[in-house]
Amino acid sequence: MGAYLYLALAIAAEVTATVSLRLSEGFSRLGPSVLVVIGYGVAFYGLSQVLKLGLPIGVAYAIWAAAGVALVAIIGVLVFKEPFNLAIAAGLVLVIGGVVLIEAGSGG
Template sequence: MGAYLYLALAIAAEVTATVSLKLSEGFSRLTPSIFVVAGYLLAFFALSRVLKLGLPIGVAYAIWAAAGVALVALVGVLFLREPVNLAMISGLVLVVGGVVLIEIGSQS
């Protein structure tokens, strides 16, 4: 499995774990709590594989963090009825843009 495939797995697992953290209601609900622990374990395992396969840590972490932030925010708005406004959208655009610049810079 390639580094970017492991990175996608790490992102998906982290987003699942983070959303489950909200749904666990302070770890008082068993099923979401299990998803929290399993998701974070899988996310860190997959991220460790990404690094072992040679993707630079700055690039890997930037993509992982930015994608996680953007996807969790999207899930919050679409499924958890959390508010969104222009300032929040602008912030997400800046985060993603920053990651793109890091990726471009690492290729130079």
Template sequence: MPYVFLALAIVSEVAATVSLRLSDGFSRVVPSVVVVIGYVAAFALLSQALTRGLALGVAYGTWAAAGVALVAVIGAGFLGESLSWVQVGGVVLVIGGVLALELGGAH
């Protein structure tokens, strides 16, 4: 169950971050509102995942890595941003680090 809250926290954070780009310096109302609601929801949901027993390092590492990877892919796929092979390698390394945290922890 804590992973459901973590997944929702990741989705909320990614939506807020993409909306931050779309808000044009908070000059567009709808994306700006999504930014605020998304970040508040992301932290509330992350808090619920932690309350339900997820280890802090694993939860935060997963949240951050998934957020970085998804935002990079969305930026490249839908916002016209570039993504070099070096950047792709960096994202893979970040994800690998989170997997090492998860797999290396005592269960």
């Protein structure tokens, strides 16, 4: 499994865990609470494998964090009916732009 496949796994697991955290209602619901713990465990395992395979930590973490932020924000809007406005859109563009700059600066 390549570094970017592990990174995709880590992102999916982190997003699942974060959404489950919202659904756990303060860890008062068992199913979502279990998904939080498993999801974050899988996310950090995947991220550790990405680093083991040689992807630079700055690039790996930037992609992981930015993708998580963007996906959770989109899920928040679509599933939880959270607000979406120009400021939020601009923030997401800046986060993604930051990752592009980190990737470009790393020579990767």
